[in-house]
Amino acid sequence: MKKVRSPIFIIACVLVGLMIIETAIYVQTLKKEDPIIQVSLIVYGSDASRWENLKQGAALAADDLNAEVTLITMSGEDDATEQISLIRREAQGGADALLIAAADSEVIKEYLKNDPIKIPYAFVESGTGDTAGLTSADNASMAESLIKTIDDNEKDWIKAAVIVDHDRRDSVRERLDTILNTDVPYAENVVLWERNEQEVDKKAQFFLQRQLTEEAVDVVIALDNSSMEEIIDAAVNLNKDVKIYGIANSSKSAYYLDNRLVRSLVYQDEFSIGYIGLSDLLENNFRKRRDHNQHNKRPIPFKVVDHNNMYEKANQRLLFPHVR
Amino acid sequence: MKKKIDHLILLIKKAYKQRSIEYIISISFTLIAVIGMMIMGFALYSQFSLRVRKNAIENDKRVLEQVSWNLNTYIRNMMGVSDSFYYSVIKNTDLAKDSFINEMDLLYESNKNNLVSIACVTGDGALICASPVSGRKEGVDFTKQEWFENAKEKIENIHFSTPHIQNMFENSNYRYYWVVSLSRAVELTRGGNIQPGVLLVDMDFSAIEQMFAKVNESGRGYVYLMDRDGEIIYHPRQRAIYSDLIKENNLAALKYEDGSHIENFGGEERSVIVKTIGYTGWKIVSVTPTSQLTISLSQTRIFMMIILTLMIFLVISGNVFISSKVTDPLRRLDESVKKLEEGDFTDDHIYIGGTHEIMHLGRTIRSMVSQMRKLMDDMVKEQRDKRKSELDALQSQINPHFLYNTLDSVIWMIESNRYKDAITMVTALASLFRISLSKGDNIITIRDEMTHAQNYLSIQKVRYKNKFTTIIDIDPEIEDCCTIKLIVQPLLENAIYYGAEDEDSVITVKGYQKDGDIYIEVSDNGMGMPQDVLDNLLKEKGRTRGKGSGIGLWNVNQRIQLYFKGDYGLQLESELDEGTTVRIHLPRITYEDYKKGGELS
Numbered sequence: 001m002k003k004v005r006s007p008i009f010i011i012a013c014v015l016v017g018l019m020i021i022e023t024a025i026y027v028q029t030l031k032k033e034d035p036i037i038q039v040s041l042i043v044y045g046s047d048a049s050r051w052e053n054l055k056q057g058a059a060l061a062a063d064d065l066n067a068e069v070t071l072i073t074m075s076g077e078d079d080a081t082e083q084i085s086l087i088r089r090e091a092q093g094g095a096d097a098l099l100i101a102a103a104d105s106e107v108i109k110e111y112l113k114n115d116p117i118k119i120p121y122a123f124v125e126s127g128t129g130d131t132a133g134l135t136s137a138d139n140a141s142m143a144e145s146l147i148k149t150i151d152d153n154e155k156d157w158i159k160a161a162v163i164v165d166h167d168r169r170d171s172v173r174e175r176l177d178t179i180l181n182t183d184v185p186y187a188e189n190v191v192l193w194e195r196n197e198q199e200v201d202k203k204a205q206f207f208l209q210r211q212l213t214e215e216a217v218d219v220v221i222a223l224d225n226s227s228m229e230e231i232i233d234a235a236v237n238l239n240k241d242v243k244i245y246g247i248a249n250s251s252k253s254a255y256y257l258d259n260r261l262v263r264s265l266v267y268q269d270e271f272s273i274g275y276i277g278l279s280d281l282l283e284n285n286f287r288k289r290r291d292h293n294q295h296n297k298r299p300i301p302f303k304v305v306d307h308n309n310m311y312e313k314a315n316q317r318l319l320f321p322h323v324r
Numbered sequence: 325m326k327k328k329i330d331h332l333i334l335l336i337k338k339a340y341k342q343r344s345i346e347y348i349i350s351i352s353f354t355l356i357a358v359i360g361m362m363i364m365g366f367a368l369y370s371q372f373s374l375r376v377r378k379n380a381i382e383n384d385k386r387v388l389e390q391v392s393w394n395l396n397t398y399i400r401n402m403m404g405v406s407d408s409f410y411y412s413v414i415k416n417t418d419l420a421k422d423s424f425i426n427e428m429d430l431l432y433e434s435n436k437n438n439l440v441s442i443a444c445v446t447g448d449g450a451l452i453c454a455s456p457v458s459g460r461k462e463g464v465d466f467t468k469q470e471w472f473e474n475a476k477e478k479i480e481n482i483h484f485s486t487p488h489i490q491n492m493f494e495n496s497n498y499r500y501y502w503v504v505s506l507s508r509a510v511e512l513t514r515g516g517n518i519q520p521g522v523l524l525v526d527m528d529f530s531a532i533e534q535m536f537a538k539v540n541e542s543g544r545g546y547v548y549l550m551d552r553d554g555e556i557i558y559h560p561r562q563r564a565i566y567s568d569l570i571k572e573n574n575l576a577a578l579k580y581e582d583g584s585h586i587e588n589f590g591g592e593e594r595s596v597i598v599k600t601i602g603y604t605g606w607k608i609v610s611v612t613p614t615s616q617l618t619i620s621l622s623q624t625r626i627f628m629m630i631i632l633t634l635m636i637f638l639v640i641s642g643n644v645f646i647s648s649k650v651t652d653p654l655r656r657l658d659e660s661v662k663k664l665e666e667g668d669f670t671d672d673h674i675y676i677g678g679t680h681e682i683m684h685l686g687r688t689i690r691s692m693v694s695q696m697r698k699l700m701d702d703m704v705k706e707q708r709d710k711r712k713s714e715l716d717a718l719q720s721q722i723n724p725h726f727l728y729n730t731l732d733s734v735i736w737m738i739e740s741n742r743y744k745d746a747i748t749m750v751t752a753l754a755s756l757f758r759i760s761l762s763k764g765d766n767i768i769t770i771r772d773e774m775t776h777a778q779n780y781l782s783i784q785k786v787r788y789k790n791k792f793t794t795i796i797d798i799d800p801e802i803e804d805c806c807t808i809k810l811i812v813q814p815l816l817e818n819a820i821y822y823g824a825e826d827e828d829s830v831i832t833v834k835g836y837q838k839d840g841d842i843y844i845e846v847s848d849n850g851m852g853m854p855q856d857v858l859d860n861l862l863k864e865k866g867r868t869r870g871k872g873s874g875i876g877l878w879n880v881n882q883r884i885q886l887y888f889k890g891d892y893g894l895q896l897e898s899e900l901d902e903g904t905t906v907r908i909h910l911p912r913i914t915y916e917d918y919k920k921g922g923e924l925s
Contacts (some may be wrong), residue, residue: 255498300685
């Protein structure tokens with residue numbers, strides 16, 4: 001009997017073990033999908049439409065990785081205190097992760113150093129002076145391309161003004177530094193239009209209008225969307241024919257590029273920034289993509305576009321977000 | 325190969341032969357049941373998964389048909405707008421005299437949910453009119469735009485563009501529209517002259533996008549749209565594709581015929597269904613990863629495996645239980661027969677149980693064993709009795725020399741006028757014979773046995789002229805106990821012949837009880853005997869016929885052991901030059917008890 005029962009006993013034990021494993025797997029498969037990860041996308045500025053491309057990219061990545069993105073804008077352009085309060089509020093208020101476009105790189109860096117937040121976070125477009133954890137196009141390359149475009153287009157330019165505003169963002173600061181350090185003809189004739197302490201609270205558009213009136217320049221360079229829109233408004237208000245170049249990608253910039261007030265734009269693929277930024281944040285901290293759902297890992301591209309080529313297929317696809 | 329199979333079959337047969345019936349039943353039934361269940365499970369699962377996949381693909385096809393129908397309707401509406409405006413308005417209007425702006429506005433108003441604009445331009449790119457009314461964008465050359473070039477290239481067709489940003493009119497609020505342009509060459513009448521022109525209907529891309537987005541909201545896969553060149557018109561991840569973040573297999577899908585296909589793309593197997601929209605040549609492509617088609621199947625598969633495992637477990641348990649129930653009585657019966665083989669003929673050991681047939685078998689074997697045991701007992705008893713009779717008969721024989729010598733002594737006594745001594749001797753001889761006969765009973769009292777011994781000693785003393793002295797000391801309490809007759813006399817005979825060598829010879833007979841048994845010792849102070857002789861005396865081969873009656877100690881010992889079961893018989897002790905003691909060990913049974921029960925053990 002012992003001879004008969006011992007192999008059967010072993011088989012029975014194996015079967016019971018197998019049943020337990022199968023039941024565990026079955027129960028696992030019955031469980032609902034992984035919970036949705038709530039991500040707060042805290043950006044600088046108050047214009048949500050300016051972030052449409054980036055938001056769409058982040059939303060698609062969120063869709064791929066079962067997350068939900070909430071875009072949070074500020075009431076002002078770059079009030080670091082407000083952004084810190086938003087970061088704190090979201091970190092404590094149920095967000096699982098934060099994707100931040102830093103309004104003031106130094107202040108935000110200091111805040112995060114002194115009061116570390118307990119949820120994962122990453123930066124898009126503008127970080128804290130460190131490329132680690134930041135998804136952005138190469139700002140230096142963009143600035144170099146801009147200078148080259150100006151140089152190519154304006155053979156006889158003598159004096160250029162660079163609007164220095166929002167340079168507390170590391171992205172803008174890097175662009176500015178690159179422009180100032182680039183060896184180009186007439187570089188000694190580059191002036192900086194920067195509001196002084198008395199003017200800092202006044203509207204930038206008025207400062208720029210005054211500068212346009214008082215100081216004759218061949219080219220005005222804007223290094224971010226806000227500066228670009230302010231110089232556009234100033235030029236339109238003054239009805240002044242000034243050659244505006246810049247790094248921007250807002251609808252308004254595109255519109256005035258179409259209208260030839262803006263001569264050339266360097267714009268980064270913010271859809272990719274949103275998509276890759278959020279993908280990396282989630283993949284590094286929460287869940288992996290399935291093999292078939294992988295995306296191309298590559299640097300964020302940027303393009304130089306002018307009135308003549310802005311309607312080319314490749315450009316219009318990236319410059320004009322699909323409005324849903 | 326055949327050899328190998330034959331060898332395998334042989335091995336299985338051999339393995340089976342070496343196994344118990346329970347093992348064979350359990351394993352065979354289990355194997356058959358498991359294989360059967362697995363085949364059935366596999367067949368059912370295959371059919372089920374095939375059906376699920378088929379249903380999923382059918383469902384995708386239905387969705388695709390629905391989208392196709394919606395898109396077709398939409399496109400036909402747009403073509404209808406273009407047709408009706410061309411054939412009803414443009415062809416009937418002479419631009420030299422009249423304008424068709426009102427009709428265009430009317431048409432736009434009635435279709436504005438799906439349209440961005442309608443415009444008509446001359447063959448050299450001059451805007452005739454457009455609705456909604458809007459200023460032409462400065463510096464834009466219509467003739468260099470794709471829709472215009474297409475219309476001019478093939479004037480007989482209606483052309484559909486891929487989605488693009490409309491670049492014709494001034495827009496307020498920095499608004500740009502993604503449109504799909506439907507353009508056609510038209511003939512304009514101006515002052516009776518026919519001039520070429522182009523009619524453009526810019527369809528709102530959002531309408532197409534919404535149509536597909538709704539389908540893509542739910543479902544396992546997604547649906548996308550591409551033109552006849554494989555360029556994507558709509559894709560749920562269009563921006564990511566434009567940004568080169570992900571890829572789509574649209575160029576391969578372009579070559580597919582309408583219907584369903586299976587493809588491998590990005591390391592994944594996908595079910596692709598293609599449907600071409602008439603006229604435009606656009607293709608709607610439904611893509612569903614096959615893993616998604618069968619995602620619900622994985623649960624079913626695991627569930628089926630659990631059920632299958634449970635069934636196998638139950639089958640094995642059932643088989644073990646049933647085979648045990650069936651074979652356990654057989655096994656127990658087999659064990660009984662094995663005991664029988666080993667010589668245990670106790671019929672109680674034969675197992676009777678199990679099914680009717682096995683019970684019958686058990687009963688038959690038990691009856692057979694019972695009969696065998698009876699036969700054997702009878703045989704043993706018969707042999708024993710025969711042996712007893714032989715030994716008793718042997719014991720009863722009187723040595724003829726003893727009788728001759730005794731009678732010779734009596735004659736000599738009479739001749740020498742010793743009549744009294746002669747009478748005593750004859751009397752002792754008569755008593756000796758009387759006890760020897762004992763009415764044929766072999767069991768007598770110790771008292772009678774000792775009387776017989778005394779008579780014998782009396783005769784021998786006369787014959788040996790009182791050469792030895794006798795001491796008889798019998799415990800009176802044992803005198804009424806049983807003994808086998810004529811067991812002391814042979815011992816005395818030996819003691820006289822081997823121990824009475826001179827006048828100092830003493831023969832002692834002592835009877836006593838110890839530990840509930842009876843002992844009768846016959847001792848002499850003769851020359852004794854060596855140990856090796858002593859050791860052989862009770863063995864059959866050690867029997868020697870000396871100068872005594874010829875009845876050896878062996879005979880006495882055998883008789884005691886035949887009559888009394890247990891550790892009874894003779895014990896011998898001897899020391900050279902000291903003498904020999906022969907001890908009779910008997911059970912203590914009173915003659916009265918023997919007579920009542922007739923049993924000695």
